[in-house]
Amino acid sequence: MVQRRGKSSTPESSVIEKKIKRGNAQRQASAWRGSQTVLFVCVALAGCGIVGWLYLSQTDDITETLVSRSEVLSQPRIFTVQCSDDYENYKRFPGCTPQKCGRAVADNVVTREEAHTLKRLAERGLSLGGSDGGASILDLHSGALSMGKKFVNIYRYFGDQIRDIFSEEDFELYRDVRGRIQTLIAETFGLNSSHMYLTKPTFFSRINSTAPKTTHDEYWHPHVDKVTYGSFDYTSLLYLSDYGAEFGGGRFVFMDSNANRTVEPRAGRVSFFSSGSENLHRVEKVTWGTRYAITVSFTCDPEHAIANPALP
Ligand SMILES: O=C(O)CCC(=O)C(=O)O
Numbered sequence: 001m002v003q004r005r006g007k008s009s010t011p012e013s014s015v016i017e018k019k020i021k022r023g024n025a026q027r028q029a030s031a032w033r034g035s036q037t038v039l040f041v042c043v044a045l046a047g048c049g050i051v052g053w054l055y056l057s058q059t060d061d062i063t064e065t066l067v068s069r070s071e072v073l074s075q076p077r078i079f080t081v082q083c084s085d086d087y088e089n090y091k092r093f094p095g096c097t098p099q100k101c102g103r104a105v106a107d108n109v110v111t112r113e114e115a116h117t118l119k120r121l122a123e124r125g126l127s128l129g130g131s132d133g134g135a136s137i138l139d140l141h142s143g144a145l146s147m148g149k150k151f152v153n154i155y156r157y158f159g160d161q162i163r164d165i166f167s168e169e170d171f172e173l174y175r176d177v178r179g180r181i182q183t184l185i186a187e188t189f190g191l192n193s194s195h196m197y198l199t200k201p202t203f204f205s206r207i208n209s210t211a212p213k214t215t216h217d218e219y220w221h222p223h224v225d226k227v228t229y230g231s232f233d234y235t236s237l238l239y240l241s242d243y244g245a246e247f248g249g250g251r252f253v254f255m256d257s258n259a260n261r262t263v264e265p266r267a268g269r270v271s272f273f274s275s276g277s278e279n280l281h282r283v284e285k286v287t288w289g290t291r292y293a294i295t296v297s298f299t300c301d302p303e304h305a306i307a308n309p310a311l312p
């Protein structure tokens with residue numbers, strides 16, 4: 001049995017706190033909502049009538065499934081989107097800074113068996129703690145683990161006993177998968193993979209339908225990763241469980257101005273995209289079951305690079 005040491009909040013947790021900050025997410029979503037308001041006024045005043053109404057009902061509803069749970073893609077499915085000007089506010093790095101933006105989904109990069117192994121790793125790690133609300137994270141790099149209404153650092157909290165929970169093979173698999181995802185992103189967006197770096201936060205997430213207890217549990221707010229996390233240039237999500245079989249709700253939604261476009265999670269599915277506001281997104285609320293995923297993110301700025309997670 002692992003003995004718990006005294007509870008403490010970690011400095012790393014502030015990164016996670018930043019991530020889930022509601023105000024931020026709401027600010028980012030306001031541009032999207034703004035366009036809806038304009039249309040609403042248009043409907044009320046000018047009688048744009050049926051067109052405006054159709055637009056409103058369209059953007060309120062899920063309209064398009066980019067990839068469903070039951071499909072198995074033998075090749076990545078790629079959707080190009082025009083880059084936003086977010087990248088203008090940052091230093092440019094040749095061979096990495098997005099010139100081509102978009103989103104893509106691949107089912108042929110991580111096997112379902114590997115996803116299952118990673119899910120078991122996440123289950124073991126998260127069983128040491130977990131949020132009181134519905135969303136818990138485990139960050140193998142910083143050691144941040146949700147606990148109650150806070151975070152602890154597993155490496156400090158559990159010391160050497162963490163080796164009873166995680167093995168070198170677990171970390172090796174994580175590093176291998178991260179490398180494959182990096183290559184995939186580089187090939188898809190025409191980048192030089194050696195100019196891309198892992199950046200933080202990079203974490204496992206476990207989401208269920210328990211009511212939120214703090215803002216850390218509010219994972220469903222629309223947001224732009226580059227705004228929320230700063231250093232992100234490319235975000236990837238590796239899903240570890242199946243939508244519709246292991247959990248309900250919890251689809252990933254790209255919130256485009258003309259439609260919502262969803263990706264249905266499937267164990268072993270990698271979804272990735274350029275992190276600017278061309279890819280405003282949210283996660284639907286999970287209505288039943290448990291959803292596991294890993295967020296693995298990349299930056300072009302070597303100053304924001306982090307090393308691969310390693311057992312202490
Ligand atoms: O789990 C997901 O599908 C998306 C999570 C997300 O948007 C994020 O970590 O920024």
Ligand SMILES: [Fe+2]
Nearest residue numbers: 223224225281
């Ligand atoms: Fe995100």
